[in-house]
Structures are given as C-alpha cells and as structure tokens.
Amino acid sequence: MSYWALSLTLIFVLIPLLLSKTLNLGLGRDMTVATIRSIIQLLAVGYVLKFVFDSESLLYIFLMVALMIIAATHNAQKKGAAIQGITWKIAVTLIFVEVLTQGILIGFNITPATAQYIIPISGMVIGNSMVLSILFLNRFTAEVEDHQDQTELILSLGGTPKQAIHRQLINSIKASMIPTIESQKTVGLVQLPGMMSGQIIAGADPIQAVQFQLLIMFLLLTTAAVTSVFLGYLSYPTLFNKRMQLLKG
Amino acid sequence: MSTQYKPAxxxxxxxxxxxxxxxxxDITGSFPQGRITxxxxxxxxxxxxxxKLCNGLISPANGEIFVKDKAIGEYDPVELRRMVGMALQSAPMISGTVYENLNLPLELQGQQLAKEDALELLEDxxxxxxxxxxKVKELSGGQRxxxxxxxxxxxKPEILLMDEITSxxxxASKLEVEELISxxxxxxxxxxxxxxxxxxQALEIGDYTWVMMDGQVVETGESSLLEDPQNQRVNEFVKGVVS
Incomplete structure (x- = not known):
C-alpha cells in the first residue's frame, strides 16, 4: 500500500467524526485521540518488529514477549482486585500459557523458532489469554458473591473450600470459554478472521492462509481452556483462610 | 446458668x-448439653x-470458645462442622432432587446415602x-x-444450630417445625x-433462653424468664414484641 493510499484511509476516520459533530455525540475528541494513538503505537510496533526481525536476537524476542505479558497483566488485574495476589496469579497464568503453546509449536516443529513466528503468535496467545482472564475474573467474583449461601452451606456441612467453591468455579470457567467456542463454530460463515484476511490481502495463497488460521484457532482453544482452569485453581484458595472460612470483601 | 448440665x-x-x-x-456463657436453648x-x-462462631464459619476477634470442653481452634474445621451442624435461615438447596440434597453431606465425604436411610430421614x-x-424447586417453604x-x-450432629428457620x-408449618425441633x-x-x-416459641420449645441486644447477652436463664424479665431492657423488649 502506498503512503498516498494509507493517507486516504483517514476518510474512515472523517466519516464518524462528521457524524459525531452533526449529531452532537460528543465523541470527536475521543476518536481523534484514539486515531492518533493507534497511528503512533502501530508505527512504533512496526519499527520495533522490523528491528527485532532483522536482529534475530533471542534476547529481543524474549523482551518483546515479556513486555506483552506485563502490559496484559496490568490490564487484567483491575478486574480481580477482590482476589488476593491477583497480579502475580495472572502473570504466572500468562507465562504458563505462553510457554506451553510455544513449547508445543516449536517442540513439534509446527512453526520455526524465529521472531517472525514467535512474536505475532505470542501476541495472539497473550492477548486472548488476557481477555479470557478478564472474562473469568468478572464471572468468578460475581458467582462467589451471588452464591455465598451455597458456599456457606457446603462449608457448614463439613465440605472443604474446594468443594464449597466447585460449582462457582466450573460455571466461571465454562462462561469465560463460551465466546471462544462460539466464534469457532461460525468462523468462515459469519466472519473471516483478521489474520487470515490480512494474509489473503497481502497476496498469500488462501489455502495456506486457512491452514495458519486453523493453527491459530486450535491454539486459542487451548489458550482459553488453560487460562481459565489455571487462573481458577490459582485464585480460589485465596478466598478462604486456614480455618476453611470464607473471607469476605 | 443451668449448673446441672455439662456445657456443650x-x-x-x-x-x-x-x-x-x-x-x-464480651460474650460469656454456656449452652447446656442435650437441651434446647x-x-x-x-x-x-x-x-x-x-x-456462625459455634461451628467455626467465623472466628472470634478475642476470647475463647470451647466445644465439649475443647478449644474450638483445636478442632479440624471439617470434623467440627460435622459435629456441630447448622440449618441456615434461607434453607439453601443445591439444584436437583430432594435425594440429591439429602445425599450432599455424604457426597462431600465420598460416600452415598442409602435410599432407605433417606426415606427414614424424611419420615423423621x-x-x-x-x-x-x-425437584427441590417444587417444594414449599416449609418442606424446604x-x-x-x-x-x-x-x-448425625451432636449439636444442631438453627438460624431463624421458621421466620x-x-x-401451620411453624407448628410442624417447632414439633420437629423438640x-x-x-x-x-x-x-x-x-x-x-x-x-x-421460645417459651414453648426452649428449655433455656439467651436474650441478646446490641451484641451483648443481657439475660440468660430458663425460658420462663421471658414471663418476668429482671432486666429493664429485656422487659421493654418483651413487652414491645408481645404487644
């Protein structure tokens, strides 16, 4: 795409700006800031990626992935403020998911161990893991609050904390995985995934683009399941003390 | 109170x-073993x-609680809660059938309640x-x-705690549950x-009564104390409630 063509894409920003002004939506400032931020952030990432790809240094790859994990942890931890030590629990979950998925991809020689593959795939894995963490924590904190009487019932009958929270944990894991599973069911029918569309537009063979998309989708299914289960089992014990009492607030 | 009974x-x-x-x-006092308080x-x-303090769902900030002469903190929480059972005010149920709910305490221990035992409990x-x-969602409030x-x-708890289960x-259901407690x-x-x-209800069912106000026990004794309270605040409370 030429710079002239790229400049013309700003038409897609002007349309909502005009609508906002005409209808007094009051979104003009937010949209302008969002546009400027996305231009700066994406261009910066583009140059950083070019530098890392050219250098082929494992240290830079590691730093890029570490940065992604730190940013994702920072973003997700706000939703789990009620859970003690949630920041490191999310960080450990993201690291575990990243190591597991890259371990399988590189270990089984599915993708090469180069920056060109590791960084974009890590971005998708960590980004999805972050969203899953937020979905899980949102649901889990609500479930614990809404079903406090069930938790107390099982504790009062001599159940363990794990038994007392089991239903809420399972409900939260299932609920957080629904969007991933549902989007897989309709993929290709309702929407063409962004990565596949990008490859096709860039001139790749559609069949090859589909193969990569399948790889990513299966990868994201593992990401979703492992994130919810791992984060769930790390989180629930902190809701109780050593006397098996439910800690409130 | 009730020096002739060991404290549970x-x-x-x-x-x-x-x-x-x-x-x-500053709560001090005993609940006599084998009696209704x-x-x-x-x-x-x-x-x-x-x-909730009695079966360890919460712990005191200060002071000691003894269950059968042993400090509550020395019990394993699971063992304590099986010995000191609790029926909660809202009668929470797990979704499913009456049998599944009756089976829950044993299911938590990896066992299963025999149908004959479940039928006997229902009869009880x-x-x-x-x-x-x-299905438990089809039960009336009293049945729940x-x-x-x-x-x-x-x-098979030795001590049973019941939190406003008739409220x-x-x-008709109140009378049935009162009879059941006895x-x-x-x-x-x-x-x-x-x-x-x-x-x-306290007069008819309870052997002993604790009157509590503002986080303190203001009067204890045989339930007949409610007919002629010695404490001025209790007297006002009784008159207020009775009238």
Whole structure:
C-alpha cells in the first residue's frame, strides 16, 4: 500500500467524526485521540518488529514477549482486585500459557523458532489469554458473591473450600470459554478472521492462509481452556483462610 | 446458668468485629448439653453471628470458645462442622432432587446415602417418602426447611444450630417445625441452639433462653424468664414484641 493510499484511509476516520459533530455525540475528541494513538503505537510496533526481525536476537524476542505479558497483566488485574495476589496469579497464568503453546509449536516443529513466528503468535496467545482472564475474573467474583449461601452451606456441612467453591468455579470457567467456542463454530460463515484476511490481502495463497488460521484457532482453544482452569485453581484458595472460612470483601 | 448440665458449647469473653464495627462484645456463657436453648433479641443483636462462631464459619476477634470442653481452634474445621451442624435461615438447596440434597453431606465425604436411610430421614422430619425424587424447586417453604434440617441430620450432629428457620413459614408449618425441633432433641439427645423472633416459641420449645441486644447477652436463664424479665431492657423488649 502506498503512503498516498494509507493517507486516504483517514476518510474512515472523517466519516464518524462528521457524524459525531452533526449529531452532537460528543465523541470527536475521543476518536481523534484514539486515531492518533493507534497511528503512533502501530508505527512504533512496526519499527520495533522490523528491528527485532532483522536482529534475530533471542534476547529481543524474549523482551518483546515479556513486555506483552506485563502490559496484559496490568490490564487484567483491575478486574480481580477482590482476589488476593491477583497480579502475580495472572502473570504466572500468562507465562504458563505462553510457554506451553510455544513449547508445543516449536517442540513439534509446527512453526520455526524465529521472531517472525514467535512474536505475532505470542501476541495472539497473550492477548486472548488476557481477555479470557478478564472474562473469568468478572464471572468468578460475581458467582462467589451471588452464591455465598451455597458456599456457606457446603462449608457448614463439613465440605472443604474446594468443594464449597466447585460449582462457582466450573460455571466461571465454562462462561469465560463460551465466546471462544462460539466464534469457532461460525468462523468462515459469519466472519473471516483478521489474520487470515490480512494474509489473503497481502497476496498469500488462501489455502495456506486457512491452514495458519486453523493453527491459530486450535491454539486459542487451548489458550482459553488453560487460562481459565489455571487462573481458577490459582485464585480460589485465596478466598478462604486456614480455618476453611470464607473471607469476605 | 443451668449448673446441672455439662456445657456443650462455652463462650468465654468472646468479641467479634467486622473492621471497626463491633458485632459481639464480651460474650460469656454456656449452652447446656442435650437441651434446647433459644436465642432471642431484636434484629442486629448478633444472634446469627454467634451461631456462625459455634461451628467455626467465623472466628472470634478475642476470647475463647470451647466445644465439649475443647478449644474450638483445636478442632479440624471439617470434623467440627460435622459435629456441630447448622440449618441456615434461607434453607439453601443445591439444584436437583430432594435425594440429591439429602445425599450432599455424604457426597462431600465420598460416600452415598442409602435410599432407605433417606426415606427414614424424611419420615423423621414429617415428610412423605414420595418427595424423595421431587425437584427441590417444587417444594414449599416449609418442606424446604424440613429437607434442610433432615440434610443437617445426615452427619448425625451432636449439636444442631438453627438460624431463624421458621421466620418465613406460615402458622401451620411453624407448628410442624417447632414439633420437629423438640422431636430431634428427644430422639437423638441433640443439643439444639436456635434463633427465633417469636417469644411464644421460645417459651414453648426452649428449655433455656439467651436474650441478646446490641451484641451483648443481657439475660440468660430458663425460658420462663421471658414471663418476668429482671432486666429493664429485656422487659421493654418483651413487652414491645408481645404487644
């Protein structure tokens, strides 16, 4: 795409700006800031990626992935403020998911161990893991609050904390995985995934683009399941003390 | 109080607070073994909190609680809660059938309740056996409370705590549950500590009564104390409630 063509894409920003002004939506400032931020952030990432790809240094790859994990942890931890030590629990979950998925991809020689593959795939894995963490924590904190009487019932009958929270944990894991599973069911029918569309537009063979998309989708299914289960089992014990009492607030 | 009975549970200078808010203040006293003790008092007096302390769902900020002469902290929480059963005010149920709810205490221990035992429990609490496979969402308020009590009995508790279990029931169901409380006490020699707002119930069912106000125990003794309270505040409370 030429710079002239790229400049013309700003038409897609002007349309909502005009609508906002005409209808007094009051979104003009937010949209302008969002546009400027996305231009700066994406261009910066583009140059950083070019530098890392050219250098082929494992240290830079590691730093890029570490940065992604730190940013994702920072973003997700706000939703789990009620859970003690949630920041490191999310960080450990993201690291575990990243190591597991890259371990399988590189270990089984599915993708090469180069920056060109590791960084974009890590971005998708960590980004999805972050969203899953937020979905899980949102649901889990609500479930614990809404079903406090069930938790107390099982504790009062001599159940363990794990038994007392089991239903809420399972409900939260299932609920957080629904969007991933549902989007897989309709993929290709309702929407063409962004990565596949990008490859096709860039001139790749559609069949090859589909193969990569399948790889990513299966990868994201593992990401979703492992994130919810791992984060769930790390989180629930902190809701109780050593006397098996439910800690409130 | 009641020096002729061994204490099933003894409170010694117990305080409980949430943050800076004092819920219970310097509670001292005993619940006699094998007897029925009623906790009465206005809302917010700390009665439900006191019951939760008895089976270790919460712990005191200060003071000691002894269950059968052993400090509560020395018990394994699971062992304690099976020995000191609790029927909660809202009678929470797990979704499913009456049998699945009755089976819950044993399921938590990796065991299963025999159908004959489940039928016997239903009979004990005055429910018909054909309710066993009924979904709990189809039960009336009174039936739910009875199933909740029967479920607590599965663990064969030596001490049974009941938190305002009759508050949302109609008059007929209330009478049935009152009779059930007496029956459990007679049949299993279970120590019962229960909360009610109804002073008439306390007089009829309870052997002993604790009157609580503002997080303190203001008067204890045989339930007949409610007919002629010595404490001025209790007197006002009784008159206020009775009238």
């Amino acid at each position: 549970i003894h409170f010694q200078h117990v305080d409980y607070r949430i943050g800076d808010i004092e819920i219970l203040n 009623t906790l009465v008092g206005p809302s917010g007096a700390g009665k439900s909190t006191l019951l 609490v005055g429910l018909k056996g054909d309710l066993l496979d009924r 409370q009875k199933v909740s009590i029967a479920r607590t009995l599965v663990n 949302s029931l109609d008059r 029956k459990i006490n007679r049949k299993y020699k279970t120590t019962i500590i229960w909360i009610t707002h109804n002073l008439q």
